[in-house]
Amino acid sequence: MGTDSTEIDELFYGTVTVGERGQVVVPAQARADLDINPGDKLLVFGHPQQIGLMIVNVANVAPIMTFMEQALERMRKELNEADNADE
Numbered sequence: 891m892g893t894d895s896t897e898i899d900e901l902f903y904g905t906v907t908v909g910e911r912g913q914v915v916v917p918a919q920a921r922a923d924l925d926i927n928p929g930d931k932l933l934v935f936g937h938p939q940q941i942g943l944m945i946v947n948v949a950n951v952a953p954i955m956t957f958m959e960q961a962l963e964r965m966r967k968e969l970n971e972a973d974n975a976d977e
Contacts, residue, residue: 916945 903920916926924947926932931948946954 903917906914906917908914920926926947933946933948933951935944935946937943
């Protein structure tokens, strides 16, 4: 996975229009920056509060899951240590 970016102008790729068949075109710069190529499979997730979408290349799911598993394990460890300190 790439480096973390917090500047909104670095994350914004422009606008897209939903076509008659519900299709959108991923902007060329986004495809280049994110290494999205013809034939790539993308997963589309909806925000839990239905305010937007997140699109992730299937090829990146494993690294994302590994990162999330590591973060969850760190949280579990910290919670366990906090519980033990309270005893």
